[in-house]
Amino acid sequence: MKRNSRLSVALHVLLHMAERAGQPMTSEEMAACAGTNPVVIRRTFAGLREAGIVTSTKGHHGGWRLGRSLADVSLGQIQEALDEPVLAMPPPPESPGCLVEQAVNRQLDQAVLEANQVLARRLATISLADLAAEVGPMRHSAHGDQDHVA
Numbered sequence: 001m002k003r004n005s006r007l008s009v010a011l012h013v014l015l016h017m018a019e020r021a022g023q024p025m026t027s028e029e030m031a032a033c034a035g036t037n038p039v040v041i042r043r044t045f046a047g048l049r050e051a052g053i054v055t056s057t058k059g060h061h062g063g064w065r066l067g068r069s070l071a072d073v074s075l076g077q078i079q080e081a082l083d084e085p086v087l088a089m090p091p092p093p094e095s096p097g098c099l100v101e102q103a104v105n106r107q108l109d110q111a112v113l114e115a116n117q118v119l120a121r122r123l124a125t126i127s128l129a130d131l132a133a134e135v136g137p138m139r140h141s142a143h144g145d146q147d148h149v150a
Contacts, residue, residue, distance in 0.1 A: 006044050006082050009034045011075065011131065013041065017054070017066050018132055024063025044082065051081035070132055076124030085116045086123075 016033045017025055027038035027045075034041070045064060048054045055067045066073075079086060089112055093101050 006084065007075075007079055007086055009036060009040070010044055010048060010078055010082060011128075013045075014048075014054075014066070014073075014078070014128055015132055015135060017064065018070055018128065022065060024057065024061065024065050026063045030064060047081040047083055048078065051077065053078060053081060070128035073128045074124050075126045075128070075131075076120055078128075079120065079123055085112075086119050087112055087116055 012034050013025075013030045016030070027041045030041045030045075031038040045054055045056070049056055049067075052067045053073055054064050056062070056064045089105075089109060093105055095101050
């Protein structure tokens with residue numbers, strides 16, 4: 001199983017946005033923070049904008065901003081806005097007619113479904129403020145007060 005990289009990218013960028021104290025970030029700046037492409041940022045953050053987690057404005061002084069305080073946004077809300085499971089199964093079966101593969105896939109699919117439900121409940125209990133509080137002390141001890149660029 002692979003982990004959902006959209007959630008990781010979104011969380012990474014949202015915490016960098018929080019450090020900007022309300023100043024907008026362009027898609028290009030956000031992409032540089034996450035080591036990805038601005039198009040990926042725009043696609044990922046579209047759902048977050050619809051959920052009111054972020055706002056965006058066009059133009060010379062435009063960009064993306066947090067739409068709510070860090071304490072008012074849970075990781076579960078972010079995941080829900082991204083509209084895809086955190087844990088995903090591998091690609092479709094190679095031998096769809098094989099009864100053994102069908103049995104294995106049924107059981108694995110059920111296990112992933114249950115794991116996603118447990119994970120969703122846990123993510124609902126963690127706020128962006130919780131993550132930011134954890135990052136602050138780690139940044140100062142690990143990097144000697146240096147900012148993390150990517």
